[in-house]
Amino acid sequence: MTGENAVRLRPPRNAVDERAVTWWRAQLLVTTAVPVVVLGVLGALIGPARFWLLLAAGAVAVLGLACTAFFPAWWFRVHRWEVTDEAVYVRTGALWQEWRIAPMSRIQTVDTVRGPLEQTFRLATVTVTTASSKGPIRIEGLDHALAAELAERLTALTRATPGDAT
Amino acid sequence: MSEEWRRLHPRTLLAGAAVLCGVAGGAALPAVAGLAGGRPLWQAVAWVLAGTALLVFAGTAADWVRLRRTRYRVGPERVDLHTGFLLLKQRSLARERIRSVDLTANPLQRVLGLVKVRIGTGEHTGGESTLELDLVTRTEGERLRQELLARAAAPEETGHDSALATLDPRWIRYAPVSFVAPALGGAAAGAVMQVSEWFGAQGKVIDWIGDRFQEVSVTWMILDLVLLATAVGAVGALGLWVEMWWNYRLEREPGGTLRVRRGLLTARSVTLEERRLRGIELVEPLGVRLFGAARVDAVATGLAQDDDDKHADLKNLLPAVPRERAERVAARVLSEPEPPTGAPLAAHPRAARTRRLRWALWSVLGPVALLAVLGLLLTPVLLYVAAGCAVVLTPIAVLFARDAYRALGHGVSGAYLVARSGTVRRSTVALQRSGVIGWTVKQSYFQRRAGVLTLTATTAAGTGGYDVYDTGESQGLAFAAEAVPGLLAPFLEPVHTPEARPTLR
Structure with missing residues (x-):
């Protein structure tokens, strides 16, 4: 330890x-x-x-x-997020709280999703997928311009980081 | 290198037709019984025969079309499979991505000298990544396996015994205590009832059983029947074990692959690239654990991704064997001098035990309270039942809770992180530290109050994530930071007021 x-x-x-x-x-x-x-x-x-x-x-x-x-x-x-050069770090939940960390080298895809309700509030969700079958990391409730920028930055970062993501 | 297009073997038709005949035969018996109720027997038989012939003919014709339309090719770069009649499907796998070639043959196919070949890339995209050749000759299957998996092999350790484990017939003693036995017993009882119902004789069967047990009380009768079903189940489990594990052999092949061969009637050959191996799981189901045994499963990427249930046994590397033996085999599979699962593990805080005891008591208290309320409202008999339940179930539940707590443990052992949990199915997983592709930390409201958290190491292999339940807050995070350096550390902060919180909850 x-x-x-x-x-x-x-x-x-x-x-x-x-x-x-x-x-x-x-x-x-x-x-x-x-x-x-x-x-x-x-x-x-x-x-x-x-x-x-x-x-x-x-x-x-x-x-x-x-x-x-x-x-x-x-x-x-509770809901907070952070993207460093090495990892994506997200906290979600209320009664059941969850912290999730995924390193850049293991990220496979980055998407932004905007539901109809989200669009009316000019919000978007960024979805980060890794090779694990436990489901993607979602950063909800971002301003849509910020989300697009973040997705672009994540894509660039993952491309720059070597590794086969498994 | 074979460049030309190849086809499935024509004897496939024979295999398909034989299966159809079997299916038709199985369905014919109840159908004749059903039809014979209203009309003469010969008429019923004629109808059923006509139906059977039609079914077999149509099925074989469809199979013939499939055979005609299916072709495959092993090129220098890719493996292609073209199939489909109306909807043409062309699937192409890059050879360098092929991770497994599995051969299976059921008894019928073995008689005909055919095998089914599954070529997998081990990706998480469902069925798209698997290519299935439904029946080619055994020699062709073996040739494909060797050709597709033999690639630039790492310098081999020569003089190494290639067999990691071979069958020891004494292992069969663990078959009757597995969970298969009661399931088979129940299935046998159900089958007797179902078949007798087809012939309208269910009542007779029940009467007959009643007659056998005329002299004894109902309790004894039920007890005897349960014992009988258990005995049948145990015999069935023995038979199934022989079928599954006959000729079992686990070996390491040149080129960095592991191969499991086994099966009496259905011969299975599972090949696993060591590159895909992220660790092993030592599984001890309750019955087997009581006799000090464990089985070994592989934790590998891209294993059995398309239909998990059907191919769940693909990851099984070793049947239930004495635990010490299982650990030795696990170590040899991982090419480690010592089994990582044997390392001493850190215990979890007492709060974890309190939580388990509380769950156990609630799970007893709930039904008992329900029975008691019903007893107060309806009949006092239920009150006695409730009291009996409370007296009998409480110690059992407490026993389980304490056992579940004892199972909890985690640690770092060389290149592996080890996590153990579970009481009905105790599992000790040893996961390569480099195979961890993220962490998930979960804390419910009650866990926050108790100062514990559940840590999940996500990985591309196996179930996708392995849990470390109810570690101490700081203990778990420090463990995660140690196991995968650099990943969690930037997000940790020291707690300035040292944790004076007593963990006596």
């Missing part, structure tokens, strides 16, 4: 864009609204089960709104 000194992971340097909070809120609102509307319509149409359906709709709505109020702000505090 490397000595007696206790160590911990430091937070990555960069926060995500502030608009990401609004984007996450919008996402949660949409995912809440769909079942609430369905349950509400069913409740309006089906007389005998009206009470229970509307109750369920209300419960989902309350839960969804609570999450909308609570989680995005927490995510914003």
Whole structure:
């Protein structure tokens, strides 16, 4: 072991864009609204089960709104990222937090993804794939210009770093 | 170097037709039984025979078209396969990327002298990277294997015994204690019920069993039946073991490849390039572990990527053998003087044990509480059942939890990082430190409170990532930084207030 000194992971340097909070809120609102509307319509149409359906709709709505109020702000505090010359370093999660590190020499592809909702907030996600089948590293909620620039920089860096990525 | 286009062997048709006959025969029996209900027997038989003939004929015709349309070529640079009738498929693999050539032959194919050849590049792009020649002659298969894998070999260590392990018939004693035995027992019982149902005799079978056990109580009857199924399962496991591992031989071939040959009826030959090997995994399933045995799996890139379940046994290098022997074979596979898995491992903090004990107690408490509530509402009998469950299950759960904690360990051993975990399936993985392509650190809310974290070394090989569960925060990070120098270190900072947090939670 490397000595007696206790160590911990430091937070990555960069926060995500502030608009990401609004984007996450919008996402949660949409995912809440769909079942609430369905349950509400069913409740309006089906007389005998009206009470229970509307109750369920209300419960989902309350839960969804609570999450909308609570989680995005927490995510914003946790979600951070950093790209050095050697590695990509990302922290995500809330209740379950996750730090992921991938060295430049092992990166295979770099993509930017922009969903419809992300586009309205001028945000983008950068996806970094390695040879591991455990899934790519995603940096969510970046300003789209910054994301494009970052993807370009990562591509250049990975090209400059030797190694066959396995 | 053979440049011309080659075709699959015509005897492939015979093999296909024979399989179809078998399938048709298997389906014919219940079909006749079903059809004979409404009409005379000869009519039912005639219908089924006509169906069988049609099936076999159509299948063989389709196979013939496939045979006509399939051709392959081994060029100096690439291997090409053209196939398909309406949808033409052309697949081409660069020869320098070919990592494995596996030959398999089931009993029928062996009689006909044919083998199936799978040529793989070991990439993570699914089926696209595998080229399958569905039946060529055995000599052709062997020729392909040698030609495709024999490339500029590193200077060979001569005078080295090439066989790393050969079959020891005594290993069969571990077959009945594997998880295969109960599964086979259950399957046998299910098969009896299913077949009797086809003939509408399920009721009779159950009555007959009831008659055999007239003198004894229901409990004894169930116990006897379970014992019987277990015995059948054990016998089945023995048979399966013989089929799987007969003629087993693990050897190192010139040119830097490992080759596993085994199988009584279905002969398998798996070739693995050592360049792709990132480590080994020592697996001890519970039953086998109680008898001090372990099996060895390879951790290699691009092994069985296309359909994992079907070819899951490709990575199996050694059957369950005495643990010490397994470690020696593992060391020889890795060309190490000492097995990395034998190194002493660092224990995990007590918080990890507390967490496991807590999980165990919750998993008992949940069902017991449910039973108790139902008992209070419905009938007091359930209360006794709940009490019984609590008394019996709690010690078992605690035993498992303590065993799971004892299993936890990690360490660095030479060029390998070693991680051990699991109680039902204890696995000790030794992963090349240079094969680690990233780290993932995970911490749940409860882990943060307990001051532990789960570390995952991601890799291109095997399952894609190997976990070190519930290490101490600083302990785990220091281990990760030591195992792969330079990767994690820039993101670590010292904790200025020394961790005075007592780990007694």
